[in-house]
Amino acid sequence: MSAKSSLTLTLTSFTVTTRAEIVVIEQPMTIPPASSPHPQPLPVKGRGDVPQAVEETFGFKLIKQSGGARLGEIVTPRGPIRTPAFMPVGTVATVKALYPEQVRDAGADILLGNTYHLMLRPGAERIAKLGGLHKFMRWDKPILTDSGGFQVMSLSKIRKITEEGAAFQSHIDGSRHMLTPERSIEVQCLLGADIQMQFDECIELPAERREVERAMELSLRWAERSKRAFDAQVASGGATRGQALFGIVQGGIDIPLRHRSAEALVAMDLPGYAVGGLAVGEGHEVMIATLSETLPALPEHKPRYLMGVGTPLDLIESVARGVDMFDCVMPTRNGRHGYAFTWNGLLNMKNAKHAEDMSPIDCLSRCPAAQDYSRAYVHHLMKSGEILGAMILSWINTVFYQQLMDEMRQAIAEDRFDAWKADVLPRVTARV
RNA sequence: UCCGCGGUAGCUCAGUGGUAGAGCGUUCGACUGUUAAUCGAAUGGUCGUAGGUUCGAAUCCUACCCGCGGAG
Numbered sequence: 280m281s282a283k284s285s286l287t288l289t290l291t292s293f294t295v296t297t298r299a300e301i302v303v304i305e306q307p308m309t310i311p312p313a314s315s316p317h318p319q320p321l322p323v324k325g326r327g328d329v330p331q332a333v334e335e336t337f338g339f340k341l342i343k344q345s346g347g348a349r350l351g352e353i354v355t356p357r358g359p360i361r362t363p364a365f366m367p368v369g370t371v372a373t374v375k376a377l378y379p380e381q382v383r384d385a386g387a388d389i390l391l392g393n394t395y396h397l398m399l400r401p402g403a404e405r406i407a408k409l410g411g412l413h414k415f416m417r418w419d420k421p422i423l424t425d426s427g428g429f430q431v432m433s434l435s436k437i438r439k440i441t442e443e444g445a446a447f448q449s450h451i452d453g454s455r456h457m458l459t460p461e462r463s464i465e466v467q468c469l470l471g472a473d474i475q476m477q478f479d480e481c482i483e484l485p486a487e488r489r490e491v492e493r494a495m496e497l498s499l500r501w502a503e504r505s506k507r508a509f510d511a512q513v514a515s516g517g518a519t520r521g522q523a524l525f526g527i528v529q530g531g532i533d534i535p536l537r538h539r540s541a542e543a544l545v546a547m548d549l550p551g552y553a554v555g556g557l558a559v560g561e562g563h564e565v566m567i568a569t570l571s572e573t574l575p576a577l578p579e580h581k582p583r584y585l586m587g588v589g590t591p592l593d594l595i596e597s598v599a600r601g602v603d604m605f606d607c608v609m610p611t612r613n614g615r616h617g618y619a620f621t622w623n624g625l626l627n628m629k630n631a632k633h634a635e636d637m638s639p640i641d642c643l644s645r646c647p648a649a650q651d652y653s654r655a656y657v658h659h660l661m662k663s664g665e666i667l668g669a670m671i672l673s674w675i676n677t678v679f680y681q682q683l684m685d686e687m688r689q690a691i692a693e694d695r696f697d698a699w700k701a702d703v704l705p706r707v708t709a710r711v
Numbered sequence: 712u713c714c715g716c717g718g719u720a721g722c723u724c725a726g727u728g729g730u731a732g733a734g735c736g737u738u739c740g741a742c743u744g745u746u747a748a749u750c751g752a753a754u755g756g757u758c759g760u761a762g763g764u765u766c767g768a769a770u771c772c773u774a775c776c777c778g779c780g781g782a783g
Contacts (some may be wrong), residue, residue: 370745391744429744437746450746481744527744558743566740566743587744608745615748630736661748668750 293610298360300478307486337473337523337550339603340584345696347601350688353551353582355473356521357421360388362582362603363691365594365684366423367677368611372406372416376666376673377613379418379546383476384481385646385674386681388472391416391606394466395427395458396436399449403469411471423606424472426463426529428498428555430588440480442497464524468509475518476553477528484560487535491531498555499543500531506547525584527555532565541576553584554602560595567596574601576652582668591620591683591707598687610676615669617661620679621649624709630673633658646678683707 337353353360365384367374370393372440374382382390392412397403409415412422430447431438437448444459460478467475480489480496505524512518526544530536544552554573558568570585575585584604585597596607610620617629621641626633628640640657641649648671661670690699 317743341778368742376748393745396745421764423744427744432773433744434746439768476744479744556727570777579757584744589743593743605743607743608747609743612745612747612749618742627740664748666748681752 288678297707298470304642311434311643314563322487325501327572339551339580341580341690342410343691343694345691345694346599348598348687348691349601350691353421353603355523356519357419357473358388359430360421360604361684361688363594363598363682363684363687364388364604366604366606367680368606368608369416369418369422370608372412374478374673374677375570375613376670377448377611377677379416380678381674383418383420385418385498385678386685387677389421389423390426391471391540392422392429392470393430394424394463394470395430395447397424397452397470398427398458398466399456402516403466407469407471409482413471421473421476422468422471424476425586426460426467426478427458427478428476429481431479432483432559433589435483437554439681442500443471444478444501445480455554455631460501464505464508464512465517468512468522473522475509475524476540477502477524477526477549479529479555481529481556481559482531484531484556486531488533488536489530491533491535494556495531495536495540499540500545502526502544502549505568506549508595521588523550525549525553527550527553528573529556529657531556532561532569537569538576539575541573545576545578549581551582551584553586553604557585558588563590563593563596566593570597570602571600574616588665591680591700592704594680594683595687595707596705599696599700609678610680611673614674614676617672618666618671618676620676620707622679622703623706624711626711628654628657629661640675641679644678645682646675649675649678 288691295398297462309711335356339351340354341351342350343350353362365387366389367387369390372392374390375609397412398407398610406415413419431440431445434450436445437450438598439446444457444462447456447458448454449456459476463478474602478501480494480662482494509518509524513520514555526547527672528537530540546600574583582603583604584599587607588605589607590593590609597605599600617627619626619628622643623641631673636654639650640652640654645649655700657668657671660671686699686703690696
């Protein structure tokens with residue numbers, strides 16, 4: 280039962296308080312010190328710098344399997360990444376509306392940043408000059424950077440694809456920029472990303488098979504170039520062996536194309552593999568079906584990262600099939616847009632029914648804000664367009680996602696993942 | 712009391728002869744490697760009242776009511 284297990288988890292940086300009884304409606308709301316968004320300052324010593332390496336190389340330990348689900352740990356010089364892991368998205372060097380301290384205390388081991396956005400502003404060379412992305416944004420744990428491949432799709436109106444790469448027109452000032460596999464890797468090295476992604480072409484679905492195949496084959500050639508560029512960076516000191524380059528399997532929902540893509544990437548012997556180009560319009564069932572057919576084509580002893588996914592349902596079903604890493608804007612974006620992910624389902628805090636509801640948002644959450652602020656108050660903040668509403672919901676959702684991953688890891692460790700899933704899935708996928 | 716301006720959707724206002732629109736609000740929805748504190752949909756008005764002119768009036772005319780400003 281997750282209600283119980285969520286309260287019995289032992290987490291390094293979290294004081295777990297039992298507050299489920301606080302639901303008394305007439306009681307005045309208390310704002311206890313535990314809810315401070317700035318709980319403890321980051322250690323000043325070595326802040327933002329690479330810790331003197333305990334482990335110089337990147338690695339992955341597969342600890343246990345339960346059904347198809349895997350428990351593991353990615354080892355990096357900046358610390359371990361417990362898997363299955365969810366990476367909060369910090370595209371422009373910030374997880375929107377949250378302090379890095381809150382993201383850390385939520386339990387995140389790694390963040391995602393973005394090549395395209397940071398290259399345009401403030402600029403990769405500038406970040407390098409200032410000491411790297413970790414120091415810049417005060418996040419000393421690992422960072423994974425996306426290569427800009429997703430922007431090939433999301434910014435399709437202002438770009439052109441050639442064999443060489445993607446020519447973008449900046450969405451900020453209209454200036455022209457070329458993103459090639461070589462430049463993408465260079466930028467990711469300048470940022471100091473611990474895990475770097477190959478440059479790829481992500482396309483929207485549905486799409487013609489020929490188009491899917493063309494983008495997949497192009498992405499394979501770009502993977503080769505990305506690897507050569509990354510190896511050259513390691514050779515010249517622009518990157519270390521503690522950093523890693525992941526390949527991205529493409530191929531839409533076409534299984535033979537997915538297999539062809541996976542096979543070619545596996546032959547390149549990369550330290551990790553992502554499944555890209557999913558959750559781009561095909562629907563949950565099709566995505567899971569494609570994933571089920573794709574994952575077995577990847578090596579067991581390397582981390583598997585499902586890019587850009589997803590809903591709690593997506594995460595649970597994907598972990599059940601052996602995915603180790605995720606990232607998604609959903610907890611933060613939907614938080615800014617008024618939704619709360621809770622252990623009893625999805626809440627639209629803008630709905631009128633919350634206007635006079637003094638109960639907490641989620642008494643099963645380990646996020647202080649989920650206990651402290653009433654639904655009525657958060658409803659008011661969202662209706663008023665107040666920033667604090669977005670901050671509170673982003674916080675609650677970020678904690679929810681991490682707590683979800685914690686519970687999954689715990690369940691795998693205790694070899695009860697299927698039972699856990701049967702219990703939790705119907706509740707977290709409900710709409711309240 | 713006189714003069715002027717104005718009364719159109721819950722609010723602020725467009726619409727000057729062909730049977731009403733916008734923004735905001737309200738309600739609901741969407742969002743999956745963030746161009747997103749964003750976007751979409753629905754809701755909503757016998758056009759101050761009563762007459763008149765006209766084939767046709769929110770629009771022109773008359774009276775009255777209400778508001779604001781000015782004069783006395």
